[in-house]
Amino acid sequence: xxxxxxxxxxxxxxxSTTCLAMARARGFExxxxxxxxxxxxxxxxxxxxxxARVYGVKKxxxxxxxxxxxxxxxxxxxxxxxxxxxxxxEMGKGIPPTYVPARNTVFLSLALAWAETLGSQDxxxxxxxxxxxxxxxxxxxxxxxxxxxxxxxxxxGVEGKWKLKIHTxxxxxxxxxxxKAGLKLGIRYGLTHSCYDPLPKGRPCGRCDSCLLRAxxxxxxxxxxxxxx
Amino acid sequence: xxxxxxxxxxxxxxxSTTCLAMARARGFExxxxxxxxxxxxxxxxxxxxxxARVYGVKKxxxxxxxxxxxxxxxxxxxxxxxxxxxxxxEMGKGIPPTYVPARNTVFLSLALAWAETLGSQDxxxxxxxxxxxxxxxxxxxxxxxxxxxxxxxxxxGVEGKWKLKIHTxxxxxxxxxxxKAGLKLGIRYGLTHSCYDPLPKGRPCGRCDSCLLRAxxxxxxxxxxxxxx
Numbered sequence: 213x214x215x216x217x218x219x220x221x222x223x224x225x226x227x228s229t230t231c232l233a234m235a236r237a238r239g240f241e242x243x244x245x246x247x248x249x250x251x252x253x254x255x256x257x258x259x260x261x262x263x264a265r266v267y268g269v270k271k272x273x274x275x276x277x278x279x280x281x282x283x284x285x286x287x288x289x290x291x292x293x294x295x296x297x298x299x300x301x302e303m304g305k306g307i308p309p310t311y312v313p314a315r316n317t318v319f320l321s322l323a324l325a326w327a328e329t330l331g332s333q334d335x336x337x338x339x340x341x342x343x344x345x346x347x348x349x350x351x352x353x354x355x356x357x358x359x360x361x362x363x364x365x366x367x368x369g370v371e372g373k374w375k376l377k378i379h380t381x382x383x384x385x386x387x388x389x390x391x392k393a394g395l396k397l398g399i400r401y402g403l404t405h406s407c408y409d410p411l412p413k414g415r416p417c418g419r420c421d422s423c424l425l426r427a428x429x430x431x432x433x434x435x436x437x438x439x440x441x
Numbered sequence: 442x443x444x445x446x447x448x449x450x451x452x453x454x455x456x457s458t459t460c461l462a463m464a465r466a467r468g469f470e471x472x473x474x475x476x477x478x479x480x481x482x483x484x485x486x487x488x489x490x491x492x493a494r495v496y497g498v499k500k501x502x503x504x505x506x507x508x509x510x511x512x513x514x515x516x517x518x519x520x521x522x523x524x525x526x527x528x529x530x531e532m533g534k535g536i537p538p539t540y541v542p543a544r545n546t547v548f549l550s551l552a553l554a555w556a557e558t559l560g561s562q563d564x565x566x567x568x569x570x571x572x573x574x575x576x577x578x579x580x581x582x583x584x585x586x587x588x589x590x591x592x593x594x595x596x597x598g599v600e601g602k603w604k605l606k607i608h609t610x611x612x613x614x615x616x617x618x619x620x621k622a623g624l625k626l627g628i629r630y631g632l633t634h635s636c637y638d639p640l641p642k643g644r645p646c647g648r649c650d651s652c653l654l655r656a657x658x659x660x661x662x663x664x665x666x667x668x669x670x
Contacts, residue, residue, distance in 0.1 A: 284558030314554035329513030
């Protein structure tokens, strides 16, 4: 029997890599979608390529999305600083300047366009609503609203041939649970990249929310991060 | 008092130009957003620039969106033919190959990103559910679902400071009503471009759905199309 196709959003980070491995474990044929959006941490993209190769994706589509021209985020506008050394309590309060306006809406719409074109009704996205930075577009109510929208927005949805599902296997996992699940699937986390604001040569800064959440995850999982950050 | 800002999707076509003029008439400061998506009718973009200039928009943002890399439409894939000489009855049946997967979802997400960054809570889009080609993402239920999504997707929506509205002034108008309303607002329709599959030098083919709907609109409005198609 032919494997069903899934479009998986792959940034090259820890979460999306785990998500890709999970989609493979569930028996999908993988179509990896990586979006460049003028982010500071463009080094992610090298990681995304390695990850896609290792996981034997059927196709890896890399697209440029002009979010930097729109701005409004520390990740796309160098004049806005990436916050450093925030405590878990600080991270729990409000939405930080690394929020990119409408990013996951834009990402999921492009994933939707590709899924419809491929004839896939499964999209995977590694959003997480537990150990995360408080982004509104990582919450379950956002994902469900997008799913409803997708069915109304598309030819296949309207023709009733199709019931798009957005899979969010990491949604309610802690970072350490994600890491443990990923290690069981054989993920080599040394291939991935998480830092928002990398040092020269792409080394992680160790101080942004993303680095801190990653470090906490490895610590709580009782494992060593192969990136050694 | 400062005018409220509105993001207006402007393709350079008849509908979006009318929509822009309506947003201006309603007292908004205009932020025009034009999206290039590898469409056959790239000549639209010249029209969009002229239109934006004539309407004195505060800012005109032109962005490239990689929908052609995704394909799946006669407008972005030269191997798929644009249907010609279809009767109104044929147009009323199903969704034609000029449908671009998830296009309006992608367009509205980028408009949303810009609106949030600008601090605007008003987006205008010239969709029309009457004299149209049967696209799922031109229907009122799609627009309402996007509005709901937008409030969940954004920082401003979640913080409750903001209630994004998607204005669709043309939604229930016939093409001739749109043209009459536009002429009252002083629109010079000779600046606009509607054809999906232009001839050399950008002249309209006169035979695609878009040309036929435009011609029917001018005929029913009892006016002459200045494009002379």
